[in-house]
Amino acid sequence: xxxERRWRSTGETGRSEAVRGTDEHLSVLxxxxxxxxxxxxxxxxxxxxxxxxxxxxxxxxxxxxxxxxLVQLMPELxxxxxxxxxxxxxxxxxxxxxxxxxVVLGVGDEAREAFFDFTYEARRDAGGxxxxxxxxxxxxxxxxxxxRLAAEQRALLEQIARQAPLPDVLDGxxxxxxxxxxxxxxxxxLADADGRHLRHGAAPSLPEFYNRAIxxxxxxxxxxxxxxxxxxxxxxxxTDIADDPLWDDFRDLAGQAGLAACWSTPILAPxxxxxxxxAMYHRVPRSPQDTDLALARVFADTAALxxxxxxxxxxxxxxxxxxxxxxxxxxxxLAASTSLAGRLDEKQTLHRLATLAAPAxxxxxxxxxxxxxRVHRVATVAPTDRARAMLAxxxxxxxxxxxxxxxxxxxxxxxxxxxxxxxxxxWHELGVTGYVCVPLxxxxxxxxxxxxxxxDGRPFDGHxxxxxxxxxxxAASAARNARQYTQRAALARDLQTGLLLPDLxxxxxxxxxxxxxxxxxxxxIGGDFYDVFPRADGSWAFILGDVCGRGALAATTTALVxxxxxxxxxxxxxxxxxxxxxxxxxxxxxxxQNTGFVTLVYGHLVPAAEGLDIRxxxxxxxxxxxxxxxxxVDTVEAxxxxxxxGIPPRLTARRLTLRPGESLLLYTDGITECRAxxxxxxxxxxxxxxxxxxxxxxxxxxxIRAVTExxxxxxxxREVDDDQAALVISADEPTPYRDRTPG
Numbered sequence: 001x002x003x004e005r006r007w008r009s010t011g012e013t014g015r016s017e018a019v020r021g022t023d024e025h026l027s028v029l030x031x032x033x034x035x036x037x038x039x040x041x042x043x044x045x046x047x048x049x050x051x052x053x054x055x056x057x058x059x060x061x062x063x064x065x066x067x068x069x070l071v072q073l074m075p076e077l078x079x080x081x082x083x084x085x086x087x088x089x090x091x092x093x094x095x096x097x098x099x100x101x102x103v104v105l106g107v108g109d110e111a112r113e114a115f116f117d118f119t120y121e122a123r124r125d126a127g128g129x130x131x132x133x134x135x136x137x138x139x140x141x142x143x144x145x146x147x148r149l150a151a152e153q154r155a156l157l158e159q160i161a162r163q164a165p166l167p168d169v170l171d172g173x174x175x176x177x178x179x180x181x182x183x184x185x186x187x188x189x190l191a192d193a194d195g196r197h198l199r200h201g202a203a204p205s206l207p208e209f210y211n212r213a214i215x216x217x218x219x220x221x222x223x224x225x226x227x228x229x230x231x232x233x234x235x236x237x238x239t240d241i242a243d244d245p246l247w248d249d250f251r252d253l254a255g256q257a258g259l260a261a262c263w264s265t266p267i268l269a270p271x272x273x274x275x276x277x278x279a280m281y282h283r284v285p286r287s288p289q290d291t292d293l294a295l296a297r298v299f300a301d302t303a304a305l306x307x308x309x310x311x312x313x314x315x316x317x318x319x320x321x322x323x324x325x326x327x328x329x330x331x332x333x334l335a336a337s338t339s340l341a342g343r344l345d346e347k348q349t350l351h352r353l354a355t356l357a358a359p360a361x362x363x364x365x366x367x368x369x370x371x372x373x374r375v376h377r378v379a380t381v382a383p384t385d386r387a388r389a390m391l392a393x394x395x396x397x398x399x400x401x402x403x404x405x406x407x408x409x410x411x412x413x414x415x416x417x418x419x420x421x422x423x424x425x426x427w428h429e430l431g432v433t434g435y436v437c438v439p440l441x442x443x444x445x446x447x448x449x450x451x452x453x454x455x456d457g458r459p460f461d462g463h464x465x466x467x468x469x470x471x472x473x474x475a476a477s478a479a480r481n482a483r484q485y486t487q488r489a490a491l492a493r494d495l496q497t498g499l500l501l502p503d504l505x506x507x508x509x510x511x512x513x514x515x516x517x518x519x520x521x522x523x524x525i526g527g528d529f530y531d532v533f534p535r536a537d538g539s540w541a542f543i544l545g546d547v548c549g550r551g552a553l554a555a556t557t558t559a560l561v562x563x564x565x566x567x568x569x570x571x572x573x574x575x576x577x578x579x580x581x582x583x584x585x586x587x588x589x590x591x592x593q594n595t596g597f598v599t600l601v602y603g604h605l606v607p608a609a610e611g612l613d614i615r616x617x618x619x620x621x622x623x624x625x626x627x628x629x630x631x632x633v634d635t636v637e638a639x640x641x642x643x644x645x646g647i648p649p650r651l652t653a654r655r656l657t658l659r660p661g662e663s664l665l666l667y668t669d670g671i672t673e674c675r676a677x678x679x680x681x682x683x684x685x686x687x688x689x690x691x692x693x694x695x696x697x698x699x700x701x702x703x704i705r706a707v708t709e710x711x712x713x714x715x716x717x718r719e720v721d722d723d724q725a726a727l728v729i730s731a732d733e734p735t736p737y738r739d740r741t742p743g
Contacts, residue, residue, distance in 0.1 A: 036138065038054050042132060163309065236264045258283050261286045365379075368448055409449060435460075545598055565602060575617045619649055670723045
């Protein structure tokens, strides 16, 4: 007899009825509970009683019935091992407890994954015989999903904290929700900065054609679920796309993608700013449950955090990029300014402008200069010699209709174009795709242009144009300075030449040599001067001096001293009287100016039987040096004060004879006070040694050479701080001299 039959035997009937009554009470007790209860009888596990929670969990509908074996009601349990577990409990009587057991309920499209905590325990009659199995359980699917949801959200938050790329975070979020809810398709759209359009963010399960079609949709009323939710700033639930007017413009697109419902939640920043939308699609019409809306809120908040972090990182990177670009621009302009300022030649400066502009700002650059009504191309830069030659051979037209250079020279305004320049030129051969022509201005007037040519199709943006204009401005300033320097240097040379003798005269019985070296770059007129000129009686006058200061005042003072001496020397025989006349002229002039003083050595020389008869006056100046025939060096002492200070100087004349082979050196303090690398001055001692190093019986040129070589060796070729001047008078063989015939 089978167990089923034994269970049904008459002897057991009374006890079985009692057990069934107990289970019915349990069923009533569990009827209002969320816990699951089911009572099964016999080895076939016939379902005798169950509460509504049990039937709801297994799918309800046609399954909501009793009196049939469980395997018929739920055939999917066999393959999952649950019928075998019931058999084991029925045979052994030992309880079985399951924790978070995974069960697939239903078959085909209606199947769903669920998790349960449950207990299988044997049902016994009054005699202790097993008559069936009782199941008590709790569905833990939501708890399981909540745990998985929390774990996935933690993982997403960790990604956000690690600053993972936003597409990866959003894609992972969509896939997580779709795994938790297999019937859902998730999409995230991102708002533009102005909040007026939505861009594709992530939608791993939507068709690509659908994502492309909605990428960039406007936010507004009636623009599907997402556009409307973004516009309203609140949830938009469309349960049936086929009938909802919000989808009128997108209904066909949704039909092609197989979408029937869409619930969209706006993604908002804490300040209310629109960040995007979070959408959940379904392939069948459906209304959301509270759990669906809660899930949407959780992940919309997570998406908001990810988007805000991404935007903050983008803003930081953009700020860093702007800061780096600003530093690079500043470094470029500083280096350009340094390079341009170091060239005091206008043409070199403009050539340097072209080399600075290309290839830093464009592959091709040309600089044109307007001179005497014509335009000259003065500099070109190109990647190859052939390209440079073609660019250099092009001559801009003066016709503003045909040439950008002519237009910019006429208007003084930068011209930018995304095409080749107008007018003839090697533009096709050079592959030119755009240009910018910037004026070079001097006091608001254009005197040239910088033309940059692109060959890569990349247009000149505002940044490159602004950089080109600033570079041109600095180059124009440097070119103007170079032009002014050239003009000032030429003027200084012309003035200095006018103040110095172009050539020393031939003086009977004497050999003369002179040396003059201006301090610095020679832009200012020096205060050192010398002169040799004839007197009316046939003798000669010589003068060497130093005017306090430099520049125009020094030049006019030098001219005053020289011309006063020349004017009075034929009227006054005594050198003291000549120097006194110079002092009076200075004081008369300085009465209103009170600017500076003059030192000088002035004298007369006349050939004599023994050589040269010299009478000289020293007025506050460095004393002359005498190089004897025996090659000794002596100082020619003569007392006298400064000129032009308002106090009459005490002047005395010193008389000496310069014999053949002897030389008299007059010099300014720029020679003795020049310095080497440190603070030590050249001094009178070194000057005397240099003078003594001249060859035996030296000529005047030999003496000057010895002095200049000694000074140059001491300064090692460095620039001097003060003008240097020297005049050498050497006695030659005597020449017969006749006194002036009285008139």
